[in-house]
Amino acid sequence: MIIDNNEIILRPRFKVEVNKSQSLLIDTFEELKKDESNIYISRVRHNYILLDIPEDKNKFWSPQLELRIEKIDENNSEINCLFGPKGIVWTFFMFLHFICAAVFTLFFVVGYSNWSLNKPFGWSLTICIAMIVVWFAFYFLGRIGKRLAKNQMQELNAYVQNVLKN
Numbered sequence: 001m002i003i004d005n006n007e008i009i010l011r012p013r014f015k016v017e018v019n020k021s022q023s024l025l026i027d028t029f030e031e032l033k034k035d036e037s038n039i040y041i042s043r044v045r046h047n048y049i050l051l052d053i054p055e056d057k058n059k060f061w062s063p064q065l066e067l068r069i070e071k072i073d074e075n076n077s078e079i080n081c082l083f084g085p086k087g088i089v090w091t092f093f094m095f096l097h098f099i100c101a102a103v104f105t106l107f108f109v110v111g112y113s114n115w116s117l118n119k120p121f122g123w124s125l126t127i128c129i130a131m132i133v134v135w136f137a138f139y140f141l142g143r144i145g146k147r148l149a150k151n152q153m154q155e156l157n158a159y160v161q162n163v164l165k166n
Contacts, residue, residue, distance in 0.1 A: 011082060011084040012082075012083045013080070013081065013082050013083075014081050015078055015079065015080055015081065016078070016079045016081065016160075016164065017072070017076065017077070017078050017079075018076065018077050018078070018079060019075060019076055020075070020076075020077060020164075021071070021074060021075055021076075021077060022047060022069050022070070022071040022077045025077055025079070026044065026046075026047060026049075026069060028163060028166075029042060029044050029049050029067075029163070030044050032163065039054045040052065040054065040156070040159055041053075041055075047068060047069045047070065047071075048066070048067070048068055048069075049066070049067040049068075049069070050064055050065070050066055050067075051064065051065040051066075051067070051156055051159070051160070052064055052086075053152050053155075053156070057152070059148070060089065060145075061085065061089075061144075061145040061148045061149045062085075062086070062149060062152055063083050063084060063085060063149045063152055063153050063156065064083070064084055064085070064086055064087075065081060065082070065083055065153075065156040065160065066081065066082040066083075066084065067079050067080070067081055067160065068080040068081075068082075079160075079164075081160070083149075083153050083156070085145065085149075093138070093142065096138060097135070097138060100131050100134050100135055100138070101131075103127065103131050104127075104128055104131035104132070104135075107127040107131070108124070108128050110124045111124025111125050111128060
């Protein structure tokens with residue numbers, strides 16, 4: 001898999017078809033989880049696996065790789081993979097977007113009301129424009145975080161590819 005920073009996607013996804021059974025793949029990741037020499041932290045729940053960067057390399061922008069193993073037939077499986085930030089970072093990021101949208105909507109309504117009543121509305125318009133600028137800033141911060149996490153995303157991808165080869 002090649003991660004391209006020219007994509008607009010902030011949470012890259014990909015699929016891998018494997019000539020191994022679903023239970024064998026899950027058991028493989030369960031065994032790796034118990035292995036002391038394994039540097040990647042993993043959580044395995046049913047057919048869902050979450051891989052984290054080791055704590056000593058973990059930064060605010062460090063990615064997680066979510067794997068969902070789906071059974072195609074008895075000897076073949078499909079792995080749906082999703083790169084993304086840690087759950088708390090993603091939740092905080094979405095919370096900031098929600099706050100920005102709420103402030104924009106509130107001041108748009110106030111500004112429109114003042115405009116329709118022929119009252120001054122410049123401060124409302126200023127805040128609405130500021131919220132648009134903040135939205136763009138959030139977008140570019142997300143892109144910067146993705147660029148900073150690119151090497152770690154490639155490490156996680158190489159790790160999964162190596163596990164799947166064995």
